[in-house]
Amino acid sequence: MDAKNTFRQHAIVGFFSLGLAFAFNRFLDTPWSTTFGRVSIILLFLILIIGPVMRLKKPAKASTPLRTPWSWRSELGVWFTLTALIHFYFVMGGRPNWSLMEALGGFIGGSGYGFANTLGLIALFWAVVLAATSFGKIIMFIGVESWKWLHTMTYVTFYLVSGHMLYFQFFSTYGSGPDWFGYAAAAMALLVVALQLSAFAKTVIKNRKKREK
Ligand code: HEM
16 A cells, blocks of 8 residues: 555545445446445555566656556555455445354354454455545654564555455355355456566565676
């Protein structure tokens, strides 16, 4: 996530997130809990591809928000967390007599679900920490270095969320097996890993060239 939030960018990302949730629910008949989980993971995917894409291909002149994709990361991060919280609210609220302990023990069909829910809950914890530390005053308070270190947890969150999502889509008896979103999300996860590795390889090659000079 980045350091600066603007009202305009929040409005655009919020409109996009809620619009996408509405479209999933209205046109694809997806339940609200699933809808918000899906929107949340899409926002996280966007946050995570910006960094490596920018490292692989720096734009010639970065003057407008569209030409500076990294300037959207904190708004995307805050909306990632908000939509994840709404997902959690619907998941838990959709079950009468819900309790968190029951969720972690596996409330919809067996103990494997408990593990997937636990991954989701740890991811949600980090999502809230990351969103809460995405505002200028807090960044100044904890210091830029600590903030940078903390925000490397975005990748950890991504792997936790991917495990959570892949479990429900591919390894559980929940629903009727993987659907289009399961395959799309698995492809997104692979793309994030591929981009990370390519950006890492580029940095290694650049540093080696510098040292050889
Ligand atoms: C950052 C936090 C989270 C994200 C991004 C997230 C995202 C997702 C995604 C993408 C799915 C798969 C939907 C599908 O395509 O079928 C899903 C399903 C599910 N998640 Fe989460 N989740 C998070 C946290 C949680 C938490 C904390 C719980 C409960 C303890 C939870 C419970 C569930 C359940 C029960 C399902 C299957 C039912 C459904 O689709 O609504 N999730 N989640």
